[in-house]
Amino acid sequence: MNDHPSLTLATFAAQLDFDSIPREVVERTVNLYVDWLGSALAGKGARPVETIARFARQAGGVPDAAGNGPSEVLIDRSRATPYFAAMVNGAASHFAEQDDVHNGSVFHPATVVFPVALALAQARRASGREFIAAAVAGYEVGIRIGEFLGRSHYKVFHTTGTVGTVAAAATAGRLLGLSPLQMLDAFGSAGTQASGLWEFLRDAADSKQLHTAMAAANGLMAAQLAADGFKGATHILEGAKGMAAGLSSDADPARLVDRLGSRWATAETSFKYHAACRHTHPAADALLAVVQAHRLAPREIAKVVAHVHQGAIDVLGAVVTPRTVHQAKFNMGTVLGLVAHHGYAGVTEFEQGFDASEIAAFRDKVSMALDAEVDAAYPARWIGKVTVTTTDGRVFDGRVDEPKGDPGNTLSRDEIATKLQRLAAFAGAASEAEAARLLANAWQIAQQAQVGAVFEASSTAATAAVAA
Template structure:
């Protein structure tokens, strides 16, 4: 019987390297490097060491898969767990607009861990990532805005995206993909409630999505069966977790539209819902020559989801929570001209000028912005100056969006900054990882990336 899940599964089973357009392959390499930078930057950031310790306590002391932040070898389950948590803490990992899914932080940890254990090639890793992105984005779009209002889509849908990526590495056929979606979908979880308290759940969600998806795929390979219509069945995900699901998204232009290349790189080190307003404020201040002191009030005119996610955060008490504070982000932009890792680390919580600016920022629902969302994330700010002027600025493509993407040079610079921020990789190692990523399609075998004895192998291809 044909139904949307089966159509999606058939597409995933048929996907192979020669069918991918060059620009999709190239973008996969870029997203892989960008993800790797976020994972390295998580080293030492609370709560990442807790995940490392859990992996040490519960997992094996050796293995073929690599936990990047502590450079330990372990089983794929725990490498996926730790690397996903690590890559979702500094808020620099990629985001797909219309699905509001962070695909990289769930797809790459699971796929890399499995690829290392399975000895997959770079091309197989690329195809796995593409499968994970294409499925995850469509399922996120399918579940719609009502889902995202309560659920952290990267936790819920991320489980399915990770499962699909690993399933591709395990060579699944159409039936297996249907089963793995069933077993991943029935594990899908992640609620936004933690935001109110600045709790650690965002990293837990990414970690669990990657590990649970991997678990679903490995069990499916051994014969575990799953619901045939977990997405649109009567007691499936849409029934339980959405009020506005639309099954047409599940099969939207499969093989023609590549969701992976619609994915945005993050420029600012904050929640993506703050980026459009940050870019608009920066542009406004530059074009009018304003300093933060000139500004009496900023109204960020936003879509409803920004209010849902950022609204609970009024006075941030941790650096991570500050990344969900519109006032803090705009304060950093206004005072320092950027809201990068270093600005957050040094100035987000204690700098009086930033705190003062934060209190002069409010959010307001803008019907036009809301209507364009989630396809477009429009930046609209209205500023009242101390000398009585009212100024407005509009930005339609925030920095990092497909229409305003980062170049490979900018991605390299971002990667080096992320690696240096945590010290998880030396400048020489960072360069090797950049070279590795730009040659991903030529790698004969995905080995651990930061083990001394492995460096020879990894650099061999372009030596």
């Protein structure tokens, strides 16, 4: 078969070896994994997540009499087949809006890659090195496909759903040891299932969880089918009736194979500091800079203009008056209000105050304006610019070139651990002691001879309970 972008990318994913990944990329991947664990735990108790979990239990039957499938469902520590574990963990980890994002592709890799990596690594007793290599394969593939599909794609499609399906297939295919041509089959079966529309956003509907759940599950399915001989389209990405043809009007095939093996896109991934849509973060950090520099109290602020890229207006513009916490995370005024009042827009701040009267009042002071510089830099760089007018007529301009969590302003392991503890506590998914044990274990994942359970102690307890 002649070389072409889909094949080149599939071959890279199939052959990616742990030893070829630079040490600092491995370290960053471990950080991304631990960061993801916090988000997965944070989905516990969320209605859409629990609904998908109920569906999975009903659709999947019970894996064995004791309910002990090979793969861990993190919100309730139950066990399932890899398919359903990936589905439920995929649903859970995109709920709190705290999972990672790659700026240039506007793609959230962790929520579709790690559910698959964890479920299959547990089922196949893979090593930590295999786990890391599979995760990096998913990140590198997904990020490049997101960049390839371009800005036109993201206008209508939730890239994490569409591209995420192929990223999940790359991760699953790597853990299953697919050959390059089998990996190409997996890409074909995954890419032809690419879906996820932004229409749900205006209704505060639950589709976001469905998109990540099914991207993870469908990608895993595509790889398992490929391992069993199921054939996929060989040019699913760039072909005349492939993903770009159907889902984009500005696709650039060169992006698919951009510096494979030398540029590590995984390490370009940003952590989310605020628990809100990433499009709000640059302005939030810029406002924070102004508020801190000039010691402004919220009541002193008369008006905030957030100078943003068009993508922010496209995604955030739909929500005027947020009715739910989730919708509030897509509302610039709410996010800036929380930042002005609390210095931070985290899960607890949203849950307790997104519709508080002072936040609603602040929301009405905020507007967005398209900014030529910010828009030109996007999506490679997410510059934050705000203009703040005070009640006594002063005007301050605030700016950040890399919002907190971006590669040049990344989170430390301590900050990631604190974030996980906060998310686990918020959802009641783990006690502080459990989270500490889990963290100690998770930081070591790349060295583990066999990827074990996230909740080791609890699994033992559960086994003991069944035995009793």
